[in-house]
Amino acid sequence: MLTALGRTLLLALLGLFFACIIGLFFGMLSVLKNRACNIISQVFVDVIRGVPMIVLAFFIYFGVPYLFNTIIGGFNITLTALQAGTACLALNCGAYMSEIIRAGIQSVDKGQMEAARSLGLSYGKAMKKVVLPQAIRTMIPSIINQFIITLKDTSILSVIGFPELVNTAKNVQANTFMAFQTWAIVGVMYLIVITILSRSAKLLERRLNVGR
Amino acid sequence: MLDANGVVNKIHVENLKKNFGSLEVLKDISLDIREGEVVVVIGPSGSGKSTLLRCFNRLEEATAGKIVVDGIDITDRKVNINKVRENIGMVFQHFNLFNNMNILDNMTLAPTQLNKCSKDEAVAKAKAMLERVGLIDKADSYPSQLSGGQKQRVAIARALCMEPDIMLFDEPTSALDPEMVGEVLKVMKDLTQGGMTMVIVTHEMGFAREVADRVIFMDGGYIVEQGTPEEVLLNPKEARTIDFLDKVL
Secondary structure, three states: OHHHHHHHHHHHHHHHHHHHHHHHHHHHHHHOOOHHHHHHHHHHHHHHHHOOHHHHHHHHHHHHHHHHHHHHHOOOOOOOHHHHHHHHHHHHHHHHHHHHHHHHHHHOOHHHHHHHHHOOOOHHHHHHHHHHHHHHHHHHHHHHHHHHHHHHHHHHHHHHOOOOHHHHHHHHHHHHOOHHHHHHHHHHHHHHHHHHHHHHHHHHHHHHOOOO | OEOOOOOEEEEEEEEEEEEEOOEEEEEEEEEEEEOOOEEEEEOOOOOOHHHHHHHOOOOOOOOEEEEEEOOEEOOOOOOOHHHHHOOEEEEOOOOOOOOOOOHHHHHHHHHHHOOOOOHHHHHHHHHHHHHHOOOHHHOOOOHHHOOHHHHHHHHHHHHHOOOOOEEEEEOOOOOOOHHHHHHHHHHHHHHHHOOOEEEEEOOOHHHHHHHOOEEEEEEOOEEEEEEOHHHHHHOOOOHHHHHHHHHHO
16 A cells, blocks of 8 residues: 555656646746737646546547557557556646646736846846746645645546556455455545645745745 | 937937827827936826836837937837846836845846846945945845835836936836835935936926926827926916916926
8 A cells, every 4th residue: 555655646746747847838828928829828728627637537548549559550659557647647737737827927016027127137037036936925825735636636547547546445445345444544645645745835835935 | 329419319219109909108209318318207197108108118119110229229129128228227106126035136136147247246236326325224125124215215226236328217206105205306316416317207396397407298198398397397388288287286
């Protein structure tokens, strides 16, 4: 069970890592003063938000290889459950992160960007030195919340056979018939990890609020 | 840019138009501002004063017309506007100090990021500027710990750290409590004595009379009347200027 917890955490960490990249990318696209970029970002977010994660998981794990190998032909792609699971989490969490980042950046007063630009700083420098540091403060609670949701969402990926906590627990229950003990332990494990996560988030939040 | 009389024009505006969607904010503005001139722009709200000022450093893009600053046509899209802006300081109604940094970092950010000078030089200059505006004891404070008047004095000092040739003031005292207006105007008045080219949008008529070389009255997207403070503020000729001054004085 502990190795399964480890695999849950590995999956969550990989997913979150790529989600941050995806989220930052699409988040920035949505705040740029460029219609095309805004639309691309909006479509991405709408599509991912509009599809249940379990469907997305099946689509990536079974659908995508089938598309390349059979429909298009000439490929021989097989995704491991970890790869498909990571992609699924990254896309799903990335879309929500993108919205959090967009809202965070837009919550910073426009005057901050204007003042930085009027001093001669480029858009990129103004964003990096002035706007993003302020946006991150307001984003932290939502990002942590999203991390927690993503950590819990790894359990959905038991459907594509990745041996994370829930999938492993199903096997344990089948072998031992100790349903109560098994699921109680699983529940407590999630609870402990998530409590640690949200406590350290509180600490971080307080650190970042210095000088406010 | 030299005009016909051989005078150096810091800012040259030709048939400037600015629309926001279907709303015409600036209709046809032509204007020359000489080096070292202090120009005060007055007018009712919505007359386009702030928009005009913001066109001078391209915070607003001109819809049509030409703006030449220091000989550089900033309406040309190929111009590196960041470089031009290094020479144009701007002070905003709402101060816009960077909330994530202390006062000293606010002032040294642009000079160091743009490699105008070393970190040590930037700090020394920032401290000298803070001394000048009487806020040296606030160097390590954060903007949220300052009063409005103090914030605006820092904002002016921050702009001066870039050693600009031109300073633009967009209603610098409009968001201040009345008792703090004086301290900010005093800093600005000191600046006028140093020969800085200044364009000031304000509702402080007394200040305009005292420091302006020229007063411009704007209404409805046009320059309605301009001249010395005595001409415009004391003996206005246009009906709209008279009407406006009646209401504010």
